Amino acid sequence: METALTKVKSEEYGGELIQLVSFNLEKEEYGINVLMVREIIRMLNITRVPNTPHYVEGVINLRGKVIPIINLRKKFDLMENDYDKRTRIMVMEVVGELMGFIVDEVSEVIRISEKEIQPPPPVVSSGIEQECMAGVINQANRLLVLLDLEKMFTADERRLFTNVG
């Protein structure tokens, strides 16, 4: 359904429009392609899993399916904070597996044209690993970092993930 919607819109605007879900982490705004996002849920009880990388918060029960949860703050080496009522888990499909990502707040779905995406600047101050930045969107009063989560787990890291301990 989402695909159909995106298609219609993109035809209307000349074939270059994409939709992003925007979310906040440490007061910065990030965007992720809406087609990656399965659902957005409130915080649940997370079961810690031993011997995993520090940014793996644990696993949750998503309607009978057990999925791993990653804390994006920890992943990006940002300061940790307590969860509040705005904290959300974004459930996404990354390389064929469902995963949840904890973010501070999910704000909206925005439409941008592909032309607005600029390549990421060479130096990134916030500590976000360069490779998972797909680009930057610079609009009148906001700066949005576009993430590519598939790239977040490099081959090396995926191996680390499975052979930890």
Added chain:
Amino acid sequence: MAIDCEDQELLDGFLAETTELLEKLDDDLITLEKSPEDADLMNRIFRSIHTVKGASSFLGFDMLVKVTHKTEDVLNRLRKVELRLNPEIMDVILEAVDLVKTLVADIKAGEIVERDLEGTINKLIPYLSENAVEATVLAPVFAPKQESAPAAPSSAAEPEPVIEPAAAEPQQAAAPQQAAPPPQPKPQPVKETPKPAPPKGGEDLADNSTVRVDVKRLDDLMNQVGELVLERNRMIQLHSDFQTGLDPTGFGDDFGKLSKRLNFVTSELQMQVLKMRMLPVEKVFKKFPRIVRNLARDLGKEVDLIIYGEETELDRSVVDEIGDPLIHLIRNALDHGLETPDERLAAGKGRTGTVVLSAAHEGNQIVISIKDDGRGINPDRIARKAIDKGLVSEEQVAAMGTREILDLIFLPGFSTKEQTTDLSGRGVGMDVVRTNIRKLNGIIEIKNELGHGSEFILKLPLTLAIIQSLLVEVEGEVYSIPLASVIETMRVSKKEFHMIGGQEVLKLRDSVLPLLRLQQAFGVSEVYSERDTCYVVIVGVAEKRIGLIVTRLLGQQEVAIKSLGKFLANLPGIGGSTIMGDGRVALIVDPIGLVGGGAA
């Protein structure tokens, strides 16, 4: 050449049906060799091949038609006792059936490969000519009630031209047959093909992607689901009553009753679904007569394979996994276990060796045994080999009992064969068998009587999806330990722990038990520091024992195993996860991982 078939559903149906028929065919053919006079069996085999032929000609699979057509001709002559079954004919028929299987596999893979048919067909042809007729003509065992029977055997009419004229020509070229098969009433196979329920997806037609379920079981299931819906409605009603405050006093009682009924319905439902996942072990066993026949001929041995309990049901996940280990064990029994006929006679046994394959339920387990009446395993020889290969030292062997020596055959790299053959001797066999069985949470035992044979017994859990487990608390976190590996639990005071060489141990009766603090192994932060007693869960894997220190025992529960996904697949000491009554996830401890990689 890609497959050009407009009707995917028809093709799926054809593949499902054909695969099933061919599976059965192998078994039937082997049985036929033993009892060639069985007219019913003969007719059944004939009908199977005939159905495959009809369906493939309808769908235009020319190569398949060619092979099945010739096979059918030979079978027809056998059926009418113009030919007498002997091992040579059977070999050719089996070869043809194998070719048919290859062709069907090609179709399944979606790509028709040009294969050499002539070789097999040419072997079939001699049996079609008049001079191949054996002098012996048995009493007519012809059952005229079969659908294809009334047709005259003399007509050389090709059944194909009606639908697929192209198929006819190469066939005529292949062999001028006098006694061609009866022309088939064409519409019949046509009607048959669409009948089997077409699998939903259609892309993946691997043997186990579809299930056939008894309609009655499905009805029962629907019934249970209906019950469940009723209980849910009752629950919603109860909740709204409670909120509007109509009946606050009776709420507790009603809720108690409701949860009891829900418990009942869900257990029933669980049983039903579990039953649907069950497959008779026959699915694996029916491959074996053929394998044994071939092996016996290759090895020059005479073997009777006796199968018991093939109707025993077990979970499909287990069925899928036990095939290979069983083939290994059967090969071993034939190759290592049984003697040649001459050796047997010299040892005062009958010429023909016996291999008994049996399956049975035993409590919550299924027990599969492979027993031969061969020479048995000689422990001295095993020990010598193991020392020669440098797997163990002489001193180690000297300290071993017979059972431990027999267990040496499971070591990687062990083999008693001097020479490597295609059958055995590579030294990987038993090691792989044991690893596979362990993966299924099963155990393997050897019973051995020198000179009289040996028996390998596999004990496997009925299902891998639901296990009994012991829930424990480790400093506030809940973990689940598979009950199958728990030997005992005990409450101990921390003062009873001793340190030996940096390893915490507990004196347990006569032995010393190594301990592992789950709190440390799993990096749980300590919350109850001032408690001076704790619980020790003693888990055992094979001969190894280890005590896991936990804070508290929470009880025993049946849990459904959920995978952690591929990102968290290989965590040491964690075998999976499960969902608790309150919806939280609890991790399942993997005792093998802990015992193997941990303190032991």
